[in-house]
Amino acid sequence: MAWQLHYTSARSGPTGRAGFQFVAETPGLPDGVRAGVTPYLSYRPPPDAPPSPGDAELALFPVSLLYDRVDGRPLLLRCRYLGRDYSGRYGNFFAHAVVAEPDELEGLRPAELWSAPHWAHVPDPGTAALEPLDELAPGAALDPESLAGWLPGAAKGDPYALLAHLVDAVAGVLGQGHGRVVLVADDVELIARWIAVVSYSLPVAAAARLSFVTYTADPDGAAQRLVGTTPAVWAAARHRASHAHVFDLREGAPAGGTSRFARTVAGCWRGPDFAGLDALGELAPLNDPAQEGAAALLALCRGDTTVTAAEEGAAAELLSRRGSAIPERVWRDLVPGVPSMGLDLALALHERALAAGAADVARQCSLRVGERVAEALAAASGLPEVAAAAGVAERAGVRLDPAAVAAAAARCARLGDAGLGAALAGCPAGLRDALLDGVLTGLADAGERERAAALTPANCDLLQEHPERLRAVPAVAGAVLASVGRRHPERRIQVTGELLRLAGDVDAALEEVWRVPPSAGECAALLDAHGDAMAARAPLAGLPSRAFTRLAFPGGDGLAEPAVLRLAERVREVLPGGRAGRDAALVQAYGTAITAGAARAARALAEIAGSGGTTPQLAGEAFVGAARRLARRPPAFRAELLAALPAPVRARLGERWTAELPGRARSGRAPLRGGEAEQRNDLVEVVLRMRTRGAADPALEAWARAAAGRWLAGRQLDVRLERSPRLRAALRDLLAGGDSPRGGR
Incomplete structure (x- = not known):
């Protein structure tokens, strides 16, 4: 069913007032329909239309047929210009609205209702109640x-x-x-x-x-x-x-x-x-x-x-x-x-x-x-x-045919295509092997630039998951494994094993994998996994020395770690010859020098100082570190250590100890702050104890004579040594410029 409404300017409508208003409608109009239709009710003549048209001219004014929806219901609204209203003023129009239920237009195009028979051309003054429309029948003028x-x-x-x-x-x-x-x-x-x-x-x-309006x-x-x-x-x-x-x-x-x-x-x-x-x-x-x-x-x-x-x-x-x-x-x-x-x-x-x-x-x-x-x-x-x-x-x-897939994949890989991840994800499971084989074949034949473009980090990670296929193309495998090992340190030992299984020269790939020296634990694990092959591969044979040298900086502190000392022992077992073995022996000597008694420490320190064929940076940093640690020992131990050393090593150690002193203590300037005086006095005592042993180092004694020769320093040392007449006598003798009692060694 469809409801009808008439709207125009009237002298007196259903409400008794004059002007534009609804003058007739179908009884039972749903709530809100009248308010929904109202905004569409307007008509303005074209600007070139006659302002005071006669009856013949009114027929030429454009008719407006509007189709839209009001609260989900189809609205069809036909407006026609009437000219004058009840008062004789121009501007009146007549609007005939039809509001239907949605299914009333089923199978019907609203435009078909342009000349439908239900349209009224003018209002009926005697009608206030309009019949409902049981059917919306189209006009005959606009059929297909x-x-x-x-x-x-x-x-x-x-x-x-x-x-x-x-x-x-x-x-x-x-x-x-x-x-x-x-x-x-x-x-x-x-x-x-x-x-x-x-x-x-x-x-x-x-x-x-498709809502529309004809005018x-x-x-x-x-x-x-x-x-x-x-x-x-x-x-x-x-x-x-x-x-x-x-x-x-x-x-x-x-x-x-x-x-x-x-x-x-x-x-x-x-x-x-x-x-x-x-x-x-x-x-x-x-x-x-x-x-x-x-x-x-x-x-x-x-x-x-x-x-x-x-x-x-x-x-x-x-x-x-x-x-x-x-x-x-x-x-x-x-x-x-x-x-x-x-x-x-x-x-x-x-x-x-x-x-x-x-x-x-x-x-x-x-x-x-x-x-x-x-x-x-x-x-x-x-x-x-x-x-x-x-x-x-x-x-x-x-x-x-898997061969066709492999051939196509090889051609794409040869050109440097990097879409392996997406390809593997989208490829049927039964053809992935063919795709991989084609990719590896194409990469093996590709130019250097194209291969580098295709071997992205993500693609290298994917290919590394297929070691058996990689081994068949060593040139590609080396680049893939080098990329994986360089980016994933935790997989370097596994990658090294894969590289060692490849035919041909893989030293460049091994160097890339181990560009960053290993930790002590990683180096020990590498020895356990591939110790037999390390001596034959230069990039691997040098890894223990690189690890030790890295751990030695700064000041050799890292060489004292238990894991490093265990590594040194393992290196001497697996790689006894060559620089790695000699560096491992040096690390062990370092451990002895900082922990043993004076006699053994002296022998170990002499071994460090005189170690030939070791890594120079490692030997130098080990001596500096040992000297720094030994400087913390009591004066009696230090004097015994110095006395047991050969003269060149003694001079080198004395020089290091002097260099470790704070600036004012080293130069003899006063006053000294806090523990600076204690450090100076300890080293002077070491010199005095050496004199009582008949040992001396000229440079160290010269420093001690200058440091103790100042009035305040002499008073402090005299108080410090008041319970040791022998050392007080050695101090007086030192200051007097005398030789040690039994002469220097």
Whole structure:
């Protein structure tokens, strides 16, 4: 059922007041309908219309038929200019509104109601209650057959080209959900006909969403998607540039191309081919009537050979997304075109045929997919394309030759393609080995630049997971393993094992893996895992020495760690000869020098100082570190240590101890702060104790004589040594410039 409302300017309406008002309506009007209709009730004559028209002139004023929705219900509103109202003033109009339930327009295009018999032309003064409309019957003037006969002469130039542009524009605003298309013409009947043609060109559901108005004096403010107006109104519009789609029906089609959907629609009207329009309506998605897939499908069903690859792709996407909603006759009509179909479309048709149990169709599609997959493999420019082709073959049940996959992958890898990760993820499980073999073969043959481009860190990590395949291509394996080992220190020992299994020279890769020296624990683990091979590989044989040297800085502190001493012992077991073994012996001597008694410490320190064939940086830092640690021992121990050393080593150690003193204590300047005096006095005592042993170092004694010769220092030392007459005597003797009691050694 549909409700009716009449609206005009009256002397006295149902409420008793004068002016514009609803003068009649269907009883039982739902709540809110009257308020929803009110904003649409307006009519303004074109600016070039006569201001005081007579009866004959009134018939020339444009009639406005509006279609929109109010609270979900279809609204059809017809406005007609009446001229003068009850008071004799111009500006009166009559609006006849019909508000229907949604299902009242089912299967009906609103534009068909342009000349429907239910429209009243003027209000009936004696009627306040209007009958409900049980049926909305269309008028006879805008049926499809009449419009098809009218179209050939409907516009300047090619009217079908104009129609195609119109369809594209309307489909665009419907798809976007905003915007409007403006039609400009002197004759509102012409506008109504074009609106009807466009409405018939769309699926019924899409036409139901196409709001329109055949005439408005405010095209800038119209809320409808398809808006008609006159040239005079359009010339006076303030924001003409804001309309993206404007068609002056007096000028014909604009320049530019149109979509296949729009061209197909125009072709159906040219036929006329209403079955084709119906087919498009069945195929096109409801939310996007301009979907190229619908037109492409129709063209393919009719054997059209001009369908492009992109249009085939749109058709395939439509089939895949709406397969169950596609009419069965479409599938049947598509079968003859299978031999010339593209890959995506053949695959979509194959899957639908399988679902429908059409074995013959599926078999034909499978053969076509096999042909296209072979072509795709031959033309693939990247590894993901190779994997995609393999995946398509699997979906279509086509057995693909692994050698063909490998050859395509090799070609892509040879060119430096880096898409291995995506390719492995998209490749069917049964063909991944072939893909990997092809990639490795291609990388082996690739140029240096192309190989480097393909061997990204991520790809190296992937390839390292296939050690057996890598070993077959040592040139590639070395680069892969070097990258993995360099970036993943925790995997360096495992990577080293893989490199040692390769044929050929892998020293460069080993150097890259071990560019950063190992820790003590890592070096020990490497010895345990590959000790037998380390001596034969220079990059590995030098690792213990590099580890020791790194740990020795600064000041040899790291060499005292238990893990380092255990490493030194392990190195001497596994690599007794060469620099690594000698450096390990030096590290052990360092451990002895800082922990043993004076006699053993002296022998160990002499070994460090005189170690030949060791790493110079290691030996130097070990001596400095040992000297620093030994400087913390009591004066009696230090004196015994010095006395036990050969004179050159004694002089070197004395020099280090002097250098370790704070600046003022070393130079003899006063006053000294805090523990500085204690450090100076300790070293002076060491010199005095050495004199009592008959040992001396000239440089050290010279420093002690200068340091103790100052008045304050002498007083402090005299107090310190008051309980040791022998040392006090040695101090006096030192200051007097005498030799040690038994002479120096």
